Amino acid sequence: MNKKYYPYVLIAPSVLFLLIFFVYPFIEVFVQAFTSSDGHVGLSNFENIFTDYNFLPSLKNTLLLALVVVPVQLCMAVGMSLMISKMKKGRDTVLYILTIPLGVSDLAAGIIWLAILDQNGFLNSFLFSIGVIDQPESWLNYQNPIIIFTAVVVAEIWRATAILLVILVSGIGLIPKEYYEAAEIFGANSWVRLWKVTLPLLRPSLQTALILRTLLAFEVFAVVMLLGGSNMPVLMGETFNWAFNYQDAGAASAYAVVILALSIVFTLFYLRVLRVPKGARI
Amino acid sequence: MSDLSYDEILEKEVREVNRKKKMWRWLFLSSVAFLVSWILFPIYLLVVNSLSSADVINGFPKNFWPAFDMESLHFFVNYYGVLGALKNSLIAALFTMVIAIGLGTPAGYALARFDFRGKETFRMLILLTRAFPMPLLALPLAVIFINVGLDDSLFGLSLVHTALALPFSVLITSSLFLGIPVELEEAAWVLGCNRWQAFMKVVMPLALPGLTASAVFAFVISWNEVFAAAVLTVNNQTLTAFLVQSLSTSPVEVKFAGGLILILPAILFLFVVRKYLFSMWGIANR
Amino acid sequence: MLKKIILPILLGSSIASASEVVFYSTQANPLKEADAMRNDVLIDYDGNVKFLPQEAGPFFSRIQAESRTNSVTLGVLGALHGQFPQIQDALDPVDDVLAQLPKVSANTAITKLGKLGTDHQKYIPWMQATYIMAANKKALPYLPKGANINALTYDQLAQWAINLTKATGSPKLGFPAGEKGLMHRFIQGYLYPSFTHSVVTDFRGKDAQEMWAYFRSLWKNVNPRSTAYNLMQEPLLTGEVWVAFDHTARLKGAFDQKPNDFVAFPAPAGKYGRGFMPVIAGLAIPKNTPDRAASVSLIKYLSRPDIQVKTLKATGFYPVVDVALPEDLPANVRIAGKAIALQANAPDALPSILPVGLGNLSGQFNKVYQDTFQQIILRNADIDKVLNRQAKRLRTLINRAKAPCWAPDKASDGPCPIN
Numbered sequence: 001m002n003k004k005y006y007p008y009v010l011i012a013p014s015v016l017f018l019l020i021f022f023v024y025p026f027i028e029v030f031v032q033a034f035t036s037s038d039g040h041v042g043l044s045n046f047e048n049i050f051t052d053y054n055f056l057p058s059l060k061n062t063l064l065l066a067l068v069v070v071p072v073q074l075c076m077a078v079g080m081s082l083m084i085s086k087m088k089k090g091r092d093t094v095l096y097i098l099t100i101p102l103g104v105s106d107l108a109a110g111i112i113w114l115a116i117l118d119q120n121g122f123l124n125s126f127l128f129s130i131g132v133i134d135q136p137e138s139w140l141n142y143q144n145p146i147i148i149f150t151a152v153v154v155a156e157i158w159r160a161t162a163i164l165l166v167i168l169v170s171g172i173g174l175i176p177k178e179y180y181e182a183a184e185i186f187g188a189n190s191w192v193r194l195w196k197v198t199l200p201l202l203r204p205s206l207q208t209a210l211i212l213r214t215l216l217a218f219e220v221f222a223v224v225m226l227l228g229g230s231n232m233p234v235l236m237g238e239t240f241n242w243a244f245n246y247q248d249a250g251a252a253s254a255y256a257v258v259i260l261a262l263s264i265v266f267t268l269f270y271l272r273v274l275r276v277p278k279g280a281r282i
Numbered sequence: 283m284s285d286l287s288y289d290e291i292l293e294k295e296v297r298e299v300n301r302k303k304k305m306w307r308w309l310f311l312s313s314v315a316f317l318v319s320w321i322l323f324p325i326y327l328l329v330v331n332s333l334s335s336a337d338v339i340n341g342f343p344k345n346f347w348p349a350f351d352m353e354s355l356h357f358f359v360n361y362y363g364v365l366g367a368l369k370n371s372l373i374a375a376l377f378t379m380v381i382a383i384g385l386g387t388p389a390g391y392a393l394a395r396f397d398f399r400g401k402e403t404f405r406m407l408i409l410l411t412r413a414f415p416m417p418l419l420a421l422p423l424a425v426i427f428i429n430v431g432l433d434d435s436l437f438g439l440s441l442v443h444t445a446l447a448l449p450f451s452v453l454i455t456s457s458l459f460l461g462i463p464v465e466l467e468e469a470a471w472v473l474g475c476n477r478w479q480a481f482m483k484v485v486m487p488l489a490l491p492g493l494t495a496s497a498v499f500a501f502v503i504s505w506n507e508v509f510a511a512a513v514l515t516v517n518n519q520t521l522t523a524f525l526v527q528s529l530s531t532s533p534v535e536v537k538f539a540g541g542l543i544l545i546l547p548a549i550l551f552l553f554v555v556r557k558y559l560f561s562m563w564g565i566a567n568r
Numbered sequence: 569m570l571k572k573i574i575l576p577i578l579l580g581s582s583i584a585s586a587s588e589v590v591f592y593s594t595q596a597n598p599l600k601e602a603d604a605m606r607n608d609v610l611i612d613y614d615g616n617v618k619f620l621p622q623e624a625g626p627f628f629s630r631i632q633a634e635s636r637t638n639s640v641t642l643g644v645l646g647a648l649h650g651q652f653p654q655i656q657d658a659l660d661p662v663d664d665v666l667a668q669l670p671k672v673s674a675n676t677a678i679t680k681l682g683k684l685g686t687d688h689q690k691y692i693p694w695m696q697a698t699y700i701m702a703a704n705k706k707a708l709p710y711l712p713k714g715a716n717i718n719a720l721t722y723d724q725l726a727q728w729a730i731n732l733t734k735a736t737g738s739p740k741l742g743f744p745a746g747e748k749g750l751m752h753r754f755i756q757g758y759l760y761p762s763f764t765h766s767v768v769t770d771f772r773g774k775d776a777q778e779m780w781a782y783f784r785s786l787w788k789n790v791n792p793r794s795t796a797y798n799l800m801q802e803p804l805l806t807g808e809v810w811v812a813f814d815h816t817a818r819l820k821g822a823f824d825q826k827p828n829d830f831v832a833f834p835a836p837a838g839k840y841g842r843g844f845m846p847v848i849a850g851l852a853i854p855k856n857t858p859d860r861a862a863s864v865s866l867i868k869y870l871s872r873p874d875i876q877v878k879t880l881k882a883t884g885f886y887p888v889v890d891v892a893l894p895e896d897l898p899a900n901v902r903i904a905g906k907a908i909a910l911q912a913n914a915p916d917a918l919p920s921i922l923p924v925g926l927g928n929l930s931g932q933f934n935k936v937y938q939d940t941f942q943q944i945i946l947r948n949a950d951i952d953k954v955l956n957r958q959a960k961r962l963r964t965l966i967n968r969a970k971a972p973c974w975a976p977d978k979a980s981d982g983p984c985p986i987n
Contacts, residue, residue: 006477010392011404014385014448021445022411025422029414037968053943080317083310096556097318100325102498103548105506107526111541112328119793120806122327125343135737136342138808141792142946158324163499167454170492174461204457212453215412226530229747229796230942237747239415244625247654247931249418256415263413267406336825340805361599362606417625424633434641512626513633516590516641517618525599527623530748532598533821534802540599 033253045254049242058233059258061224065149065234066217066266069156073213074206076157077164081172082194095169102162109159110226117151117227142231149232155223160216164209171205172198207274214270215263235259325545331538339535354539364521368547370436371505371520377440378447378504379497385444386451386496391481393452394459412449420513427514434516442510447500454499458492459485498555505548521547588616589862592630593646595695595849596883597621604882613869615862617643624651631655631854640856643863645691649681649848652691654928660855661688665864669871671889677921678888682850685925685971691850692867695876695885697816698846699753700907702800702823702832707810710735718910720836722762722782725811729789732810739791742809745941748798750815752937757845757920758813759783761976762838767920768984769977771962772955779838780944780951787945795946804830815847816908817884820900827899834911841918843976844911848922849885918976925971936962959986 036044049055084095101109116122119138127133139147175198183193199206221236235255243252331339332355333348358364392398393405423442424433432438462485470480511523522544529540596605602621610617622630627647634640635658645655652659666673666682666689673679675693682691703717710731711717715724725741732740745751756767763779764770791809800814801821812819813835822830835844851870853863869875876887881898886908893901911917926933940958943949963986973984 004398007392007396007398007401010388010396014389014452015404015407017385017441018407018411018445018448020426021423021441022414022419023407025419025426026414028422029418053939083314083317086310087314092556094314094318096553097321099552100321100549102502103505103552104325104545105508105522105526105548107508107529108541108545111529111537112324115327115331115538116324119803119808120340120342120344122344122346125346128343136808138738138791138793140796142795143792158320166495166498167457170454170495171457171461173491174458174488176463201461204460208453208457211409212412212450215409218413219415225747230745231795231946236415240417240625243417244628245931246935247628247928252418256418259415260410260413263410264406267409267413271402271405336805340802340807342806357600357603361603417629420626421629421633424629425636428633428637428639433639509626512622513629516592516620516630519620523626527626528597528599528602528621531799532600533799536599 029253029256032250033257035250037248037250045250046257048248048251049238049254049258052238054233054238058235058238061149061232062218062220062235063262065152065156065220065224066214068153069160070210070214070217072153073157073161073164074210076161077168077209078199080161080165081168082198084169085172099162099166101159102166104159106159106220106222107226109155110223113151113155113158113223114226140227145231148228151227152220152224152232155227156217156220159223160213163216164213167205167209167212168202171202175201203274207270210274211267211270214266218259218262218266235262328538328542328545331535332542334535334538336533336535339538354535355542357536358539358543363519363524364543367519367521367524370515370518371522371547374436374440374443374511374520375501375504377437378443379500381440381444382447382451382500383493383497386448387455387493389452390455391459391485393456395464408449408452411445416446416507417509420510423510424513433514434518436515436518436520439511439514439518439520440504442514443504443507444500446507447503450499450503451496454496455489455493458489462488494555498552501551502548505551506544587859587862588618589643589859589866590641591617591619591644591646591866592627592642593619593621594624594627594648594651595621595646595885597623601883605879609870609875609878609882612875613866615865617866627651628654631658634658635855638856640854640858642854643857643859644866645852645854646694646849647691647852649691649850649922650930650934652850652852653684653926653930656684656686656690656927658854659690660853660857660860661690662692662853662867663689665689665692665853665867668864668868671873672871674890675888678846678848681848681922681924685927691852692871693888694849694851694870695879695883696846696848696888697885698844698908698911699750699758699813699815699835700819700832700904700911701835702804702812702814702819702830704804704807704810705829705831707732707740708831717831717833718907719914720833722786722836722838725836726782726786726789728811729786733789736810739789740810741786741789742791742797742800742803742812743794744797744800744812744814744818745794746796746798750818751941752934753815753845753847754813755937755941756923756934758835758843759838761843761845761918761920762836762840765840765918766977767923768962768966768973769980769987771986772959773987776955777951780940780955784945784948784951816886816900816904819904820884820898823900823903824898827903830903832904832907834907834914837914837916840976841916842911842914843918843920845920846922847885848888921975923971924974926965926969929965929969932965933962936965962986 033045034041036042080098084091087094117140119136124133124136140151179197180193183197188196219236220234224232224234225237235258239252239255242248242255330346330348333350335349335351335353338349393401427433427438466484467480470484475483506522508522508526511520512527515523525540525544529537596602602619605619610619634642669692672693678693682689682693684690710728712724712727712731729741743751743754759779760767764773764775770776793808797803799818800812801819803809804812804822805825835842851867853860857863871889873889873891876889876891877894880886880901884900923930923933936958940954943954944951967983970983972982973980977984
């Protein structure tokens with residue numbers, strides 16, 4: 001077989017698979033987004049959601065959440081994976097524990113953090129027992145949007161940093177030791193080694209991790225619903241509301257298209273900024 | 283005199299270095315301890331809550347020690363069809379894992395090793411699967427599935443879950459392969475291996491732990507997916523579809539116990555595969 | 569070998585026995601209620617039935633998918649009156665079933681709702697509930713002077729809330745304004761009728777403006793966590809809230825767990841009377857169901873007076889057929905039952921019926937009220953402006969659905985007007 005065809009043969013199964021199980025239903029939803037309730041093709045669904053008073057807040061909240069959560073998680077994940085790579089004893093155990101949140105669904109994570117932050121929750125119990133408060137305070141109410149936002153950030157960081165961690169850990173594991181030895185011979189301290197060896201060589205993994213995490217951040221939903229309810233609208237929650245509470249499939253599809261557009265923009269951005277140059281391959 | 287002071291200075295320096303080292307070590311260990319408890323403590327609190335009676339959960343201030351009231355958990359174990367649903371969840375997740383790896387690994391290899399027309403398009407296609415809300419795709423998918431007779435089957439469900447897991451699978455494996463020097467493969471070719479043999483003998487052993495990581499993702503994604511599972515199965519519901527839907531309107535004590543029941547199997551699964559997942563450290567020290 | 573073992577697993581055991589009726593329901597969804605439905609209510613049914621409770625989202629998707637492909641596995645559908653319109657076209661008319669159920673059809677007011685504004689019976693009434701108020705007994709000493717808890721006015725409720733805030737240091741009145749709470753029902757069925765004798769027509773009149781101003785000032789003494797409450801039984805049990813409004817089935821946990829701590833009482837009255845609203849759940853049969861006779865027999869079973877009583881025990885929803893309730897009822901029924909009767913039989917009672925004829929716009933109809941609440945109460949927007957804007961949306965909806973007025977609005981020819 002001609003070598004030229006190798007890659008196509010390799011991607012063919014997944015392309016075929018996605019055509020059937022993603023592209024086809026996707027087109028149906030996409031068409032629906034551009035079809036108004038009386039059957040005309042047009043932007044009426046988008047007009048409908050853009051004029052809704054919850055659209056801008058939900059867009060703002062979703063973007064802001066991604067902008068706050070993703071960088072923090074990235075730094076934490078890099079730090080954690082470096083830390084683990086320095087460990088000798090108990091490395092497997094620590095790594096296992098740090099990846100536990102992988103197995104925790106967003107709804108379960110929401111339940112866990114609600115148990116902590118709720119008015120009768122563990123945080124208040126703790127503050128009460130050390131005498132900071134003398135009766136349970138309600139932190140997560142609509143008068144404290146910043147606290148709600150912070151709570152969601154904390155829960156998201158807890159829940160979803162493990163994804164980045166696993167990707168980065170497997171990336172770091174593949175960096176040959178010789179590079180570090182060479183760097184050491186040239187007298188590079190650990191800071192220089194981080195910036196000149198680890199991070200550049202980790203670029204493919206960083207790119208993957210960032211893209212996936214950002215896409216998932218745009219779909220944040222269950223945690224926000226549990227901790228913030230209607231006080232913190234997000235795009236995915238609004239999609240859900242339009243589809244099943246307001247029973248307007250067209251508007252829901254329009255929301256989905258907005259999420260998709262955002263994802264495309266950010267993915268292209270990462271692909272450009274963190275381009276993996278051909279020559280940089282090990 | 284001068285020799286002595288030199289020694290003294292040296293000794294001082296050594297002590298200084300030791301002190302610094304100790305400090306770093308202390309800092310290092312405490313940050314490890316902090317991160318570990320940051321992950322474990324919330325889960326511990328969930329355990330406390332699910333082992334508490336309704337009265338305790340509604341009370342204030344909360345006790346940080348479990349009361350070992352098994353009533354809520356007991357309720358779940360005896361709940362209609364939990365065991366069957368658990369089995370369904372496992373089967374669907376395992377299928378998803380196998381299919382996602384089977385489809386994703388070749389594609390990941392292609393992305394890492396070849397330059398071809400349409401590469402970027404393919405990459406975008408893969409990513410966009412993750413960028414579209416599942417609840418909206420569930421209806422058209424269900425229509426397809428009913429038409430082709432895959433409806434209400436775990437295999438059908440795992441196909442949908444594979445669509446969700448595939449981006450992880452492809453991208454993780456491709457970044458893995460990117461990290462494995464192409465020279466290693468080239469050396470194998472020189473030594474007379476063909477492309478397939480070189481891949482199996484040289485690349486695979488190196489990539490195996492990473493592949494496990496992407497397999498774990500696939501498993502966990504399938505395990506935690508709710509919406510498609512709820513729509514696409516009627517008689518063969520998965521545990522998540524079965525419980526999650528009802529949790530948010532259930533009383534608190536049921537909610538917490540349900541939360542625990544949901545995460546336990548996934549945590550156990552991670553525990554079982556942790557060896558494979560993390561054996562990459564052996565390789566790193568090659 | 570492979571075919572025998574692997575294929576059935578792969579393709580699912582869709583070899584489920586043909587006579588099994590799948591009972592798909594958005595009601596009795598909480599796990600314990602589902603458990604009670606299976607173990608107490610359906611246990612005596614002569615035949616195989618599989619009770620599958622589901623949230624509204626997957627419920628709708630599943631039914632729509634099956635109806636599009638004409639390949640139906642579901643036997644009986646249980647849902648709320650307001651949920652049926654979205655799947656209206658997938659339902660088989662059940663006039664013939666209703667004809668066999670004289671005890672149900674005797675309840676003409678409710679039965680008529682089951683036509684969903686069409687000529688045919690779309691669902692058979694299954695069970696009913698309503699919304700009432702509940703209070704912790706600790707709150708009773710702070711009732712305003714001269715107030716009778718069973719005949720409160722909205723002004724007395726406001727004063728009570730103020731007294732409670734003063735006495736305890738934090739607001740103790742609560743509403744289910746969370747993501748899955750039923751706050752909009754309070755506005756549609758309680759506030760609007762009591763203050764304006766209308767739900768649609770007088771949406772933005774002077775009475776409505778006064779009403780929103782009242783509600784805004786009441787809200788100052790409402791626990792701000794209300795926007796996170798879905799079921800008021802939880803904050804009542806924790807003591808975060810002492811006085812609450814909610815669906816009877818969403819208060820029952822509090823009454824059952826601590827029957828001696830809580831009282832139930834009717835909703836307050838405004839200047840036009842004591843507005844209140846029923847909740848109706850119904851049973852329907854999807855078109856092309858695999859075994860219609862079995863579905864019908866299950867519906868008949870569920871309509872039996874003794875089974876209706878069992879359903880009450882399991883779910884906190886009351887019978888739709890006339891039946892004498894036995895003595896051994898759970899605490900919630902004893903406590904709530906009295907309040908329901910007082911509310912319905914009050915001299916100033918002002919019952920609303922549920923929206924009819926909105927079709928699949930009933931979700932967006934609720935959205936109008938939810939959004940108005942959000943903007944006026946939570947985001948402090950100008951009452952007049954919001955009402956004008958939302959009235960426009962409401963008018964568009966009503967005109968699109970061509971829905972005539974329903975009680976307490978005066979009947980109209982053509983779409984219900986909005987002044």
